[in-house]
Amino acid sequence: MANSPETLRAYAEVDLDALAHNVREVLTRTDADLMAVVKADAYGHGAVGIARTVLAAGARMLGVATLDEAVTLRLAGIDAQLVCWLWTPQEDLRYAVDTGVELVVYSLAHLARVLEFPVPDSRVPGRAPRIHLKADTGLGRGGATPADWQELCRAAAAAERDGLITVVGLMSHLASADEEDDPSVGEQTENFREMAAAAEAAGLTPEYRHLANSPGTLDHPATHFDLVRCGIALYGLDPLRADATPGGRQVDPGLRPVMTLRSRVVLTKRVPAGHGVSYGLTYRTPAETTLALIPLGYADGIPRSASSRGEVQVNGRRYRIAGRVAMDQFVIDVGDDPVEIGDQVVVFGPGDHGEPTVADWATYAGTIHYEIVTRLGPRVPRVYIGGPS
Template sequence: MNERAAQGTAALRARAEIDLAAVRANVRTLRGLAPGAELMAVLKADGYGHGAVPCARAAVAAGATWLGTATPEEALALRATAGLPDDVRIMCWLWTPGGPWREAIDAGLDVSASGMWALDEVTRAARGADRPARVQLKADTGLGRGGCQPGEDWSALVAAARRAEAEGLLRVTGLWSHFACADEPGHPSITAQLTRFREMTAYAERQGVRPEVRHIANSPATLTLPGSHYDLVRPGVAMYGLSPSPELGTPADFGLRPVMTLSASLALVKHVPGGHGVGYGHRYTTPGATTLGLVPLGYADGIPRHASSSGPVLVDGKWRTVAGRIAMDQFVVDLGGDEPAPGTEAVLFGPGDRGEPTAEDWAQAAGTIGYEIVTRIGSRVPRVYTDA
């Protein structure tokens, strides 16, 4: 048996290359689709796995005036480390009781309230602050997750917010909601949610609420539903150059470019005979004499185990397929007798310019969505920022 081991360093094991020029171009494209609205660059989950701080700076440079995160901790970290202009607003929406309300107020963050408990907590925190809290009221228009129910609950939340405004404790800076099925063209819930949002915002405004922004448009709505753009659009995955769903179109259809390219260096290339089992459980057996390549990435790095025996990889100009199970730190591809040198680049996904697979190809292989493919790439994989 002939085998060759790679001599590279640990730093070359794998890399996620992040193209900040693509981030800026995508933001400019999305702004062009919603010319009458401001743009919030959504940076939750460390910028969908791309790195929140560099992507925030790139997005702001391209015209984003708002940044959005899920957790207050994410938002506080952005405010502290990103070095952004003071007039860039940062909003966070996923709160639980006992959260860092006072810290958020002091940092000038916009916080979200979906129910009375949240409004009560932020109001109490604002009593000892030097500035009023910036609060956005979230309406549940049909998604059934966060957000205040229409009717009596919404009326009570709006009334309590107005009382706190009158005391100078907070300012209602936004009214907002989130779509359930905007990535499914023609779904009846889209029209129903827009109608409900219009009704709930109109009620709040009749009660004296004067929001800076009203917003409901996520990535698919930004791309395909101009009637949903209101004052602000909130693209997330589209900013990173991925399509929200294949049914809507490819990134290229919308003028978007994927930002992340994930690659690794082959750690081993070896000859094996036919009938040779590969990986745990021998879920793959070589059909004949061949060569195998060892890719030093695994599910501990975020490579989905569900893509075992199906995930695509570009090696030496050819598409290969994961042979057998993806393990914690590595997987194997059948090279079909070819003998690329150890250290040869294996590209799991990227924009597709060089014929490599895309994140959507991996999503199809794993039975998931492109969002999950990029966000799950772990911290063992260094991010390398470029300005292509």
């Protein structure tokens, strides 16, 4: 039987009701279908539990980056439509093709690799490997350039005519939809329209054209097409404020943060003034004080770059990290406050009770909130609350 949360050193509480709310909230902003992006273990929230909840709440399909991520979901019994977009032409596609994972293709080499994994009765409609073609409309990352697009579309159309594949989608990815009034959004949208028209001219009639990520979905309706791909918004983190300032609540009032990271004080001790704390002794106690040890470190995803900057909440008060974050632990200086072994620590949460938010931690660490939740390590159990009982 699983440990009850009270007995754990630390855990990430994942609020499935907030998640379902966010799915419904996003769906009110678009007429398109929703792909819930659950790559990177659902941005650290735990892919399997998240996948079940988002599908029940109305997501049409799931998106992952790697084949391993797709396999994990299939082995957990999740047979929903599932798209995988980052695989090399050296990888074994057998399991993915046999379990209907839809593969994103952006080069002739990728297309050729898919064709090496025919389904025995692939001429039966709906049984051929299902692919999405990806265009680079300006991000300069994955996707075929306009120069290579025509040839890729023609080759895919020929394979589709032969019954060897089904082209389910055309997609691209936005570079800067989170930045206010960035002209690249309009340019990429226009490029995507042109590349989709070229694909259609080559004979492709895919069910889904998809371009928007969370910021595109919330802020740029022209990017929606037939399907939007949302990650960060579903986890309740505001995509329009990836580097929000400390103390800032979520700007988008419609979204509810899903994750709260909790721990407990593992030791307290009185020390005299001038006592050094943690590796390098970069912190010295200004006066006689109480130090409290928190059993979370960079192995758990607490960024070392938040040393001497990060804050946590204990018994309703915020305290700054004293000195360096180590692999497994960090220390706070609680002065003369009555903090004791076993007291609850909130590292971050929605911010409703004065605790730091994920956005605050992004600022402490000089990064974006995506990274704070995604880097949470496997040593930290995910504990689900809410959701279907």
